[in-house]
Amino acid sequence: KRVAVLISGRGSNMAALIAAAKAPDYPAEIALVLSNVPGAGGLAIAESEGIATATIDSKAFPRDREGFERAMQAVLEAQRIDIVCLAGFMRILTPWFVGRWEGRMINIHPALLPAYKGLDTHARALADGAREHGATVHFVTPEMDEGEIILQEAVPVLPGDTAETLGARVLAVEHRIYPAALRMIATEYRLI
Numbered sequence: 001k002r003v004a005v006l007i008s009g010r011g012s013n014m015a016a017l018i019a020a021a022k023a024p025d026y027p028a029e030i031a032l033v034l035s036n037v038p039g040a041g042g043l044a045i046a047e048s049e050g051i052a053t054a055t056i057d058s059k060a061f062p063r064d065r066e067g068f069e070r071a072m073q074a075v076l077e078a079q080r081i082d083i084v085c086l087a088g089f090m091r092i093l094t095p096w097f098v099g100r101w102e103g104r105m106i107n108i109h110p111a112l113l114p115a116y117k118g119l120d121t122h123a124r125a126l127a128d129g130a131r132e133h134g135a136t137v138h139f140v141t142p143e144m145d146e147g148e149i150i151l152q153e154a155v156p157v158l159p160g161d162t163a164e165t166l167g168a169r170v171l172a173v174e175h176r177i178y179p180a181a182l183r184m185i186a187t188e189y190r191l192i
């Protein structure tokens, strides 16, 4: 399966997917890294790994979400992409785009969904006195951070944790479960 990873930033989850996909028995190839932010840190990492990159600057499509998504869709089709992985991709997607990729687009979220959808998950978990936190890989549906859960793993919240220390513990889990979840869906998913 040919996979595109969509990023907006540093791309540490993208890097974890690239590393995992090097295993000879891995059922997916990271064929493309696409950023909506010019110069996103992850682009340089992907380039240094010899992976094709594309930038579609979402700011070049003011108030034109559909135009932005049509541009992305054209690149994904030109690259014959089978599966899309969102990895720190900070754009909300329209039902049109999500529908094009139904069952073939997944996301990593830094919380134990359905708890803490949205942003600032670590600070919110700490503020609530949560004893457990974690990360979730799920299918993307038009509602943000909804969609069937593929894999989820918990970490403890420890005394003295800050959003940074808790976030680092969660990120280590993200880097493990995202490649595992992609392996699962790349194995099971059949081209329609």
Ligand code: GRF
Pocket: 007, 009, 010, 011, 012, 013, 014, 087, 088, 089, 108, 109, 110, 171, 174
């Ligand atoms: C991760 O915490 C991910 O769960 C969230 O955005 C962050 C992206 O980090 N959706 P990175 O770019 O993968 O390092």
